[in-house]
Structures are given as C-alpha cells and as structure tokens.
Amino acid sequence: MMRYWLLAMLLLPAPAQAFDIAGTEGTRLTALEVAVFDEPWAMTFLPGGSMLVTEKGGDLLLVSADGSTIDPVSGVPKTAYGGQGGLGDIILHPDFASNRLVFLSFAEPGTLGRRGAAVARARLAEDGSRLENLEIIWRQEPKVTGKGHYSHRLVFSSDGHLFITSGDRQKLDxxxxxxxxxxxxxxxNADGSVPQDNPWQDKGQLAKTFWSMGHRNLLGIAFDAEGRLWQHEMGPRHGDELNLVQPGANYGWPLVSEGNHYSGANIPNHDTAPHFTPPKAYWVPTIAPSGLVIYDGGLFSAWQGDALIGGLASRALIHVDLEGESASEAERFEWGSRVREVEQGPDGAIYVLEDGSGGRLLKLVPAD
Structure with missing residues (x-):
C-alpha cells in the first residue's frame, strides 16, 4: 500500500538526540536515530551506504545513509497483510553490483482464506525507484489458513545458494x-531451481528442496566466516533456540522442545530423543528472537565472529559468544523497545529496526 510520504514525514517527530545503552556486563553503546518507519521488518545495505527497508504493510523504501530521504520503491508484489504476515525480508544477490538483483519475501494470498510465504526476485532500477522483471521463484507449499509463522528469512551462501526459512505456520505436525x-x-539456486546435492533426494519432489527440518518459527539465519550456517527460532512457551544447521538434520519440532505448549502441556526436551539435533543455545524464559547477524566488522573488535540477535519479548539486543560450534549469551542491551531486525553496516556499526508503528532505525556504535 502506498502512502503520501511527504505528509507522513511531516507528521513524524524530529530525530531524537543520541542516547546511551548500558549492557548487562558493563559495555556501553551509543544509539543514533536514523529514521522512523511504520512496522519495519527488514533492511539491507546497497553499495554506497543507502538502504532498502521493508514495512510489513507492503511498502519497500529506499533510504539514504543518513535517513534524510525516504522514497518508495514501486513494483512490490501484493502481500497478505495481517497477523504476522506482510512484506518480509530483503537481500541482495551476491553479484548485485553487476546484475542489480534483489530478493524479497512476503506473505502471499491464496484461495479460500489460505496464505503462504513466497520469495520473489527482481531487478532494482538504476535510480532505485522501482523493481523490474519481478518473478516469484519459490512458494511455500501448501498454503494454509492462519496468519502466523511464515518466517521467510533469506540468506545467500558463499557459493551462491539461496536459503529460505519456512515456518510451521502454527500447524506443528x-x-x-x-x-x-x-x-x-x-x-x-539463485534462479529458483533445485540443487541436485540437497540431502533428501528420495522423499518426493518437494523434499528435494529441503536442507533441514523440524523447525518452528525461524526469524534469523546467517553464515559465519567459516561457512557454518546459524539459525534461531522461537520456541512455543519459552525454549527459543539457536541452532547450527547441518544438511539433512532434524531439529525435532514439535516432538521435542526446550519449552512447553502455551496450554502448559509438556513437550519432551531434546535430550530425551538423541536422534534429533539439539540447539547450541536456548532461552527460558523467552527472548522471542528476530533478526540475526554474525559480526565481522572492525568497530566492535571484541565481537568478531559473534552473533547479535534482536529480541521482541525481551526488548533487547542480545550478544551471543560463538566459539567454534559452541554458543552462549555474553551480554544483553535493553532500551525498552522490541527489536525486529539487526544488520551490520558498511562502517561496522550495528543497525537495528524497532518493531511496530513508529519503529526507529537506530545506529549503534561504541560509547565514548
């Protein structure tokens, strides 16, 4: 849905002054407000430092590096807005500099009230004003009723394969x-075709697209410098997980979990069923993770190779220490806002999107 941006920007409050955030272990960050959005969901940086930002309601925005200009990008597909659904993730093709391809996910309407996640690729026009030659390269099968657990986070591996998180849509089994x-x-593959070396080649055509299974609501996925794939997902009632993803692995949902059902009914823990792959870290009580980056910048030298996770229910940025294949929470930064997205900027700063109406884009740097 398009809006009258000039009016909207006039109605927004003036950018706030910088403020400091104290971590639970004494680290201090300075937060600089860059811009304000309506239900922002994801962002990615373009060459030169400008950004593409998605809003769940269906708008894709081109944002200058300092947030002084925010312009709509046309050509976005129609989304099924509502609940957890709407416009989702946005990433660049690894060869964006030469092909200008972007990939975006969204909740797609179907028939009889059914919905499902979808992923499209398109060319971003040279002036950034529109998407061209958009084509849908993946659809979540089957489409089902309900408005939750689409997941649809995206990441490219170093060898050019596209990974998509496909949530359980609150259907469990x-x-x-x-x-x-x-x-x-x-x-x-980047064109939507299926690699022949995916792990399940004898379980049917659909299963040939699977890399791993037994997941719930996966709202963060990233590769580390060694090529290891990390992913986090929300548990049911607590038990959020950070997983090291292996091809052909089964992570157990809904048969095992470190949390319980919302009704209070027990779910066996992972250690009761060793044939399922357990998480490398989990959270009780919940942090409600959303957004994930493995830091490799120079601005926070002590965080090299570590994970940064946005927290919705926890209203925090969570720093997780990664040592090889081990993970543990190192520090938590709270400022009273739900954190929807986390990205590393080209300058090494950490950029976070706050959730909901009036969600701010904040640039986090070390405090002086």
Missing amino acids: PAQDFGSALGKIIRL
Missing part, C-alpha cells in the same frame, strides 16, 4: 512431514 514445506529450511 507438518514440520516432520516430507510432503510439506512447513517447518523447513529450503535451499535453492
């Missing part, structure tokens, strides 16, 4: 079903 893409991590 399909996460263990080879005939359903719900509750899986999907691996595709």
Whole structure:
C-alpha cells in the first residue's frame, strides 16, 4: 500500500538526540536515530551506504545513509497483510553490483482464506525507484489458513545458494512431514531451481528442496566466516533456540522442545530423543528472537565472529559468544523497545529496526 510520504514525514517527530545503552556486563553503546518507519521488518545495505527497508504493510523504501530521504520503491508484489504476515525480508544477490538483483519475501494470498510465504526476485532500477522483471521463484507449499509463522528469512551462501526459512505456520505436525514445506529450511539456486546435492533426494519432489527440518518459527539465519550456517527460532512457551544447521538434520519440532505448549502441556526436551539435533543455545524464559547477524566488522573488535540477535519479548539486543560450534549469551542491551531486525553496516556499526508503528532505525556504535 502506498502512502503520501511527504505528509507522513511531516507528521513524524524530529530525530531524537543520541542516547546511551548500558549492557548487562558493563559495555556501553551509543544509539543514533536514523529514521522512523511504520512496522519495519527488514533492511539491507546497497553499495554506497543507502538502504532498502521493508514495512510489513507492503511498502519497500529506499533510504539514504543518513535517513534524510525516504522514497518508495514501486513494483512490490501484493502481500497478505495481517497477523504476522506482510512484506518480509530483503537481500541482495551476491553479484548485485553487476546484475542489480534483489530478493524479497512476503506473505502471499491464496484461495479460500489460505496464505503462504513466497520469495520473489527482481531487478532494482538504476535510480532505485522501482523493481523490474519481478518473478516469484519459490512458494511455500501448501498454503494454509492462519496468519502466523511464515518466517521467510533469506540468506545467500558463499557459493551462491539461496536459503529460505519456512515456518510451521502454527500447524506443528507438518514440520516432520516430507510432503510439506512447513517447518523447513529450503535451499535453492539463485534462479529458483533445485540443487541436485540437497540431502533428501528420495522423499518426493518437494523434499528435494529441503536442507533441514523440524523447525518452528525461524526469524534469523546467517553464515559465519567459516561457512557454518546459524539459525534461531522461537520456541512455543519459552525454549527459543539457536541452532547450527547441518544438511539433512532434524531439529525435532514439535516432538521435542526446550519449552512447553502455551496450554502448559509438556513437550519432551531434546535430550530425551538423541536422534534429533539439539540447539547450541536456548532461552527460558523467552527472548522471542528476530533478526540475526554474525559480526565481522572492525568497530566492535571484541565481537568478531559473534552473533547479535534482536529480541521482541525481551526488548533487547542480545550478544551471543560463538566459539567454534559452541554458543552462549555474553551480554544483553535493553532500551525498552522490541527489536525486529539487526544488520551490520558498511562502517561496522550495528543497525537495528524497532518493531511496530513508529519503529526507529537506530545506529549503534561504541560509547565514548
């Protein structure tokens, strides 16, 4: 949905002054307000430092590096807005500098009230004003009722494969079903075709797209410098997980979890079923993770190779120490806002999007 941006910007409050955030272990950050959005969901940096930002309601925005200009990008596909659904992730093709391809995810309307995640690729016009030649390269099968757990986070591997998180859509059992893409991590070629070396080649055509299974609501995925794939997902009632993703692995949902059902009904823990892959870290009580980056910049030298996770329910940025294949929370930064997205800027700063109406884009740097 398009809006009258000039009026909107006039109605927004003036940018706030910088403020400091104290971590639980004594580290201090300075937060600089860059811009304000309506239900922002994801962002990515373009060459030169400008940004593409998605809003859940269906708008894709081109934002200058300092936030002084915010312009709509046309050509965005129609989204099924509502609940957890709407416009989702946005990433660049690894060869964006030469092909200008972007990939975006969204909740797609279907028939009879059914919905599902989808991923499209398109060319961003030279002036950034529109998407061209948009084509949908993946659809979550099957489309189902409900408005939750789309997940649809995106990341490219160093060898050019596209990974898509496909949530369980709050249907639970399909996460263990080879005939359903719900509750899986999907691996595709950049054109949407299926790699022949995906792990499940004998479980049906749909299963040939799967990289891992047994997932719930996966709202963060990233590669570390060694090529290891990390992913986090929300548990049911607590038990959020940070997983090291292996091809062909089953992470157990809904048969095992470190949390319980919302009703209070027990779910066996991972250690009761060793054939399922357990998380490398988990959280009780919940942090409600959303957004993930493995830091490799120079501005926070002590954080090299560590994970930074946005927290919705925890209203925090969570720093997780990664040592090889081990993970543990190192520090937490709270300023009273739900954090929807985390990205590393070209300058090494950490950029976070706050959730909801009036969600700010904040640039985090070390405090003086």
